[in-house]
Amino acid sequence: MTMPETRQNGRKSAAPPADRPGRKDDALMVNSVEKAFRVLSAFGRQHQTLNLSQVASETGMDVSAAQRFTHTLTRLGYLHKDAQTKRFELTAKTLDLGYHFVRSSRLLDRAMPYLMHLSKETEETVNLTVRDGTEIIFVSRFLSRHVLNTDVIIGTRMPAYCTAPGIAMLSRLPEEEAMAIIDASDLKAHTPATTWQSDALREKLRQAAAQGYATAFEEVYIGDASIAAPIVDHHGRPEAAVNIATSTSRFSHAEVVQRFSSLVIATAHAISRV
């Protein structure tokens, strides 16, 4: 009946821990923080509201953990719990973080007036995006009066390889590095027009590097037409991209290039730190 003693009960007078630092994997990591974010990210278009057990199963935590983190997040104001249905949903307070980001971003500070100007001048949708791994994130957006697309909003992510801003940014990276990112992507044809083969993308990168801008026509959605130029820091490394998004029904490929290429390049250049 004696405990099998797999449990070295903490005392451990002898047998010093071979690797003390490697606790689980990282001594300085506070795992509760990751779990909290895991709970919050369980909500989305599919799961608008979740009850406790759904939170548990969605996040892969046991009920106790789900209980603790939903409770914590509710008290902090990021979750709301319906007293009747006992279901949780995200609150508008979750917008705080992004708000802090926008307010603290020197890039956005600099970029805003130029983006506004470009928006007024072209009357087309203008976006500012940055890269996070293999994806781009929309960080600022001025909608065209005509095309009101509520599908893409601030915070939206898309694969870099099939978007004009993505290619524009990658084109200013050493080719090795850019191709590594592309090869780490989940390459696939979102539409018949998607460029998704590694070789073809390499060619696209070189062309974009040579021209100073990148284009994407119906590569993600049918009907979209986009042209982008990279914003670089003082080392010449890409930190963002400006793009103009319009539709194939309004302009041909040639027209988009002719009308907008020098505008996006000029805007991106103005925003780049000299």
Add this chain to the structure above:
Amino acid sequence: MTMPETRQNGRKSAAPPADRPGRKDDALMVNSVEKAFRVLSAFGRQHQTLNLSQVASETGMDVSAAQRFTHTLTRLGYLHKDAQTKRFELTAKTLDLGYHFVRSSRLLDRAMPYLMHLSKETEETVNLTVRDGTEIIFVSRFLSRHVLNTDVIIGTRMPAYCTAPGIAMLSRLPEEEAMAIIDASDLKAHTPATTWQSDALREKLRQAAAQGYATAFEEVYIGDASIAAPIVDHHGRPEAAVNIATSTSRFSHAEVVQRFSSLVIATAHAISRV
């Protein structure tokens, strides 16, 4: 600045925990989560980047804690640390949370088409706001082509008492409740035109309740003119407000009411669950 005492140095061999359940204050609260958010909110317009000791002093944590949480948040991708300067800044990944909120919000789902319609019809800036305590939060925003104000963005907070959407929402609450919120606010005159006395605000609430809309003219910023109507749930409780924001230079008070009051009311009514 630092608390002189409060340091009972953990020894405490005797002294069994008198009250086991009431740990610090709440047994289910995971305090690390709050600390993580505290670190993230330390960044903003004032503090675009922070080094480790600044994080510590800004958040009131000791250096060790600051170290652990900046490390954790960096590994999770919400902070970026500049290798040269050793300074931290928020990353675009902080937009994820808000993105999840927008995508999971049934209110926004319902409201979007109506807001778009209102935006096109009026060509003015259209906002959707919700209330959080004494404040309102902008959750959706369609900018007028003319007036591009980059000061107010999604996630921006303002006191409820001096905004049209705030008064509109409060006007659909029992007067007791509304006045309690107003009295909990930090009432002050942001401009000469601000209505900030409790009595005057009570009167404003009653008028808004009677008319079905609320207005605010230069109550926060000089030159702004706003009119709002409340969106209610199936219990008749206010859950949001639609408003049209324009400028006093374009329309007089009377004109704003005449042109827009029935439009915002109709839009708010359409969005309200019937």
Add this chain to the structure above:
DNA sequence: GGCTATTTATCACAATGCGATAAATTCTAT
């Protein structure tokens, strides 16, 4: 109505996060 599936509350335990401290590094001033 009894049954099942949740949610809420409680608790003993030890692993996890804590915070003090030391080592390494970077910055500053002379």
Add this chain to the structure above:
DNA sequence: ATAGAATTTATCGCATTGTGATAAATAGCC
């Protein structure tokens, strides 16, 4: 340059905090 201050990084023993199992309470469902 070089000492000295300030900040960052690394380490570690310990108690606290979070853990996860379980039980009680509540809500759903035939």
